[in-house]
Amino acid sequence: MSAPAVLKILEKNVKEDAGLIAILEDIQANYGYLPKEALEIVAEKTGYPLLDIFGVATFYKSFSLKPRGEHLISVCLGTACHVRSAPVVVEEFERQLGIKVGETTPDNEFSLETAACLGACALGPIVVVDGRYFSNVDTSEVKRIIKKARTGLDKVTVKADQRIFPVEVSCSKCNHSLMDSSHLIDGYPSIKVTMSFSDLHGWLALSSLYGSYNVSSEYEIPGEMIVNIFCPHCHAELLGAADCADCSAPMIPMIVRGGGVVQICSRKGCKGHMLDLNGVNL
Amino acid sequence: MxxxxxxxxxxxxxxxxxxxxxxxxxxxxxxxxxxxxxxxxxxxxxxxxxxxxxxxxxxxxxxxxxxxxxxxxxxxxxxxxxxxxxxxxxxxxxxxxxxxxxxxxxxxxxxxxxxxxxxxxxxxxxxxxxxxxxxxxxxxxxxxxxxxxxxxxxxxxxxxxxxxxxxxxxxxxxxxxxxxxxxxxxxxxxxxxxxxxxxxxxxxxxxxxxxxxxxxxxxxxxxxxxxxxxAFGTAKSPGTKIFCLSGHINKPGNYELPMGIPLRELLYEYGGGIKDGRNLKAVIPGGSSVPLLTADKVDVRMDFESLAEAGTMLGSAGVIVIDETVCMVRAAYNLARFYQHESCGQCTPCRQGTYWILAILERIERGRGSLKDLDKLLEICENIEGNTICPLGDAATPSVKSTIHHFRDEYEYHITEQKCKVSMGPRFE
Missing domain, CATH: 3.40.50.11540 (NADH-ubiquinone oxidoreductase 51kDa subunit)
Structure with missing residues (x-):
């Protein structure tokens, strides 16, 4: 903080006949927060009691007395976003950033906060990062949003893998085929495994079309739930070493007939998947 | 139309x-x-x-x-x-x-x-x-x-x-x-x-x-x-109005329509019906500060008088659609947090009342409430209403009162069974 910079801000605002809020806004814009020393200078030069200045500074949400992270992530918790599962999105940000709402990461990169309503209810849940709006956010997108904030928000996004073709897979533990020709999905034999979540245990059939996300299951899986997947033949849990690049849930590996491995994300609704045919990453 | x-x-x-x-x-x-x-x-x-x-x-x-x-x-x-x-x-x-x-x-x-x-x-x-x-x-x-x-x-x-x-x-x-x-x-x-x-x-x-x-x-x-x-709208609420549709609706967004349009028409003809074909549970017709309407009131007309007759308000016409998957206790808790945070703290009934509403709702949400809490919540609401300088106090109570009034069974289930009657995913623990 430098005194001349604050004096310059004061001078400009006095010329414009602006009030205290405008002065504080400019200081906040300059430093990212309101340094105590700057407020003391404002008190001295404007004649506002320091008490009133702190009153105003703590009343409004846009002012902060603590330094904020380089990127400010704000998750909307208005009623419309709330009913569309925004609280789960907040929890996912907390988990991935390792901080609670209202905190800043130790490396000063991210601050996380919630807002009551950001006025874009039709697009909820809404997440605003450094003034940029992300709409219809679910937990599987949290990782991507954080990454995007890190690498710069103006970069073009790479389109998701949109190709669709059938694959035939077998268990990565016992190599028994997982194909079930008595249960068709998308007109092809489905991939049949068993799954468990909460205290439920039942079958799960996935479309064998790479790029299709159609599934059917014995029990309805709640949105965004991570499920455990087992081979129906050897009963081993199918669990790989990798986490989903989109949502960081565990990936489920399966062997592709003809060589290679396909991995799918274990989170309901997440579209993370990888196909590795003989070392060629598709 | x-x-x-x-x-x-x-x-x-x-x-x-x-x-x-x-x-x-x-x-x-x-x-x-x-x-x-x-x-x-x-x-x-x-x-x-x-x-x-x-x-x-x-x-x-x-x-x-x-x-x-x-x-x-x-x-x-x-x-x-x-x-x-x-x-x-x-x-x-x-x-x-x-x-x-x-x-x-x-x-x-x-x-x-x-x-x-x-x-x-x-x-x-x-x-x-x-x-x-x-x-x-x-x-x-x-x-x-x-x-x-x-x-x-x-x-x-x-x-x-x-x-x-x-x-x-x-x-x-x-x-x-x-x-x-x-x-x-x-x-x-x-x-x-x-x-x-x-x-x-x-x-x-x-x-x-x-x-x-x-x-x-x-x-x-x-x-x-x-x-x-x-010539548009009703005799006492003339003109058109922008209705902000959000929540569990297929086509959320702003719709300019004449005052007095039936809520059903707004939701099903303009809004394209309830998201994913689920059942409607409740509608907040005028922003979060007004009492909610249950699904059976969907034929009410959207103007100042008709909504007042139905026991709620047109407010800002922020129409929030809530389907059967939403836990009303948690929705009320979320709103209570908002009003508690936004109360400016000038008037005691609002500053203290919104704090106590939040504390009790949090207790119920976490499965530690008692059945007496429900009447206590209603009593706190009555002590806020009309006793504050500005309408924020009055705005904080309808979400609590109307959810207890219409969905008391969900509150009681929370208290006696220590869990949600309908699941919205992980709880605040």
Missing amino acids: ADFEKILFKNIDFPDQDKIDIYIKNGGYNALRKALDSMSPESVTEEVIKSGLRGRGGAGFPTGRKWTFLPKDSKRPVYLTVNADESEPGTFKDRELIEKDPHLVIEGTLLAAYAIKCGQAYIYIRGEFAFGARQLNKAIEEARAKGFLGKNILGKGVDIEIIVHRGGGAYICGEETALLTSLEGNQGYPRVKPPFPAISGLYSAPTIINNVETLSNIPYIINKGAEKFS
């Missing part, structure tokens, strides 16, 4: 509508020209009174009548303040008007300022609406260059200035007197009424505060006449 003419959103999707040349090509600033050419300020006010236009910010007070409350021979300047601090959860209509058709807002503001003989108008815009503030400032400069704003407007000797003021992020500043205190540069504390702002408002001068959507109706009323305007 309803037969009507769009007043506010007529050109909202017209390419470059935010540029003054396109706005003028679409008939913009004709109303201002007409008023300055051939109407006295009194006759503008008269026309607005005749139209029956009611405030769109929530309370529904007749706009023209509000203007007549100004003292006739004040020695102090008269101020006009435009309330663009749209923060009611579920409401996003003003934002769309400001961002896409800023000149409509400016023209409405200029007409109102002319009617009340005000030379200095302020637009208090929510701090989060950075783009909206830029759009307004750009529109002001464009209008000034064309002679619609500033000194000696259109050569008629009328001076009107408009200043855009960005808020600092506080829900309370949408309350008209808190908005004025904030505009003066202080903490946004509401003031005791009376004196009403029309007598003693901004810097203790006579002040009129109108909502963005309210003022955006005025160019139409002046252009086409009060009768044309009041």
